[in-house]
Amino acid sequence: MGEGLGSKRQIGDNNLAIAAMKMKKVKARRKVREPRFCFKTMSDVDVLDDGYKWRKYGQKVVKNTQHPRSYYRCTQDNCRVKKRVERLAEDPRMVITTYEGRHIHSPWHDVDDSNASSQLDFIW
Ligand SMILES: [Zn+2]
Numbered sequence: 001m002g003e004g005l006g007s008k009r010q011i012g013d014n015n016l017a018i019a020a021m022k023m024k025k026v027k028a029r030r031k032v033r034e035p036r037f038c039f040k041t042m043s044d045v046d047v048l049d050d051g052y053k054w055r056k057y058g059q060k061v062v063k064n065t066q067h068p069r070s071y072y073r074c075t076q077d078n079c080r081v082k083k084r085v086e087r088l089a090e091d092p093r094m095v096i097t098t099y100e101g102r103h104i105h106s107p108w109h110d111v112d113d114s115n116a117s118s119q120l121d122f123i124w
Contacts, residue, residue: 038098046070046085046095051107054083065089079104 041048047070054072062069067087074081081101088094 034101036098036100038096040088041095041097042093043095044093046087047072048095048097052076052081052103053108062086062089065092067092074103076103076105 047054053075055075056070057073058071060069060071065087069084069086072083072085074083081099081103084096084098084100086096088096
């Protein structure tokens, strides 16, 4: 009896050691931290118009939901901002958008231009 308990405990310790090693590996692999920005929006559209152009480069099946997670990258050269879009599992009406990194340029839509057109709309 005593022996049985002892061997069980040993197995447990080994598992712990392996887990610790794995964690260390992940930490070492991590690169410089990019600033992250995440928000939830209630929307029918997955990709919200944020003024930037995005190119989809990946998709991943998410457990507990039929909505896949999509990965986008800014189309601007030298800009390494990434965007992750997924639906909330508990409430698929909600879109979770996560930005990683900072744009090194201004949005594609000219701010002054859009202002002018909305003013015109008002006059008409
Ligand atoms: Zn960008």
